[in-house]
Amino acid sequence: MNKKQLMIYSSALTFVLALSGCGNKEEVKNPPKDAPKENNSNQANRDSPYNFTSFDLDVTYKDNKTFDVDYENEKDGMEAKLTDGVKDENLSGDDAMERLKPIFSDLKITSESKDGEVTKQIIDKFNLKEDFTAFDLEVQFEDGSEKEYKIKP
Structure with a gap:
């Protein structure tokens, strides 16, 4: 192996090691103790304050402004991100x-909630302006069911 090949391999290895050392900024280090975790069973955790394990809200406004919420609570950890x-x-x-x-x-x-009830609650609770151009919400409930709610004005 010549010096050039050795230099390329060592640079690639250094890059991979540097990337693997980067932490996940969306990871929640202090999650609520009673938040439900995603599991493969259809058994609900009745003691939790909310009953979903994944929540992905994408709202688009004019001028490409967005409001995004990404939340996942899985067995290996919780992640949350809010971009307004x-x-x-x-x-x-x-x-x-x-x-x-x-x-x-x-x-x-x-x-089992009606789509209109869900979208109204989301708009109200997040104080979203209703002049959006697209509204897309995907929720995975702790019973394993998944629902998608869309509004395209």
């Missing part, structure tokens, strides 16, 4: 969870 392009706010990890926890706790949605 209207207010120019980006939160992740524990900061995002602090903001989301009272909103999630106040939501009264289930897999």
Whole structure:
């Protein structure tokens, strides 16, 4: 192996090692103790403050401004991210969870809730302006069911 090949391999190895050392900024280090975790069973955790394990909200406004919430609580950890392009706010990890926890706790949605009831609650609880151009919410409930809610004005 010549010096050039050795230099390329060592640079690639250094790059891979550097990337693997980077932490996940969306990881919540202090999750609520009673938040449901995603599991493969259809058994619900009745003691949890909210009954979903995944929540992905994407709202688009004019001028490509967006409001995005990404939340996942799986067995290997919790991740949360909130991006508010209207207010120019980006939160992740524990900061995002602090903001989301009272909103999630106040939501009264289930897999049986009517679509209109769910979208109204989301708009109200997140104080979203209703002049959006697209609204897309995907929720995985702790019973394993998944629902998608869309509004295209």
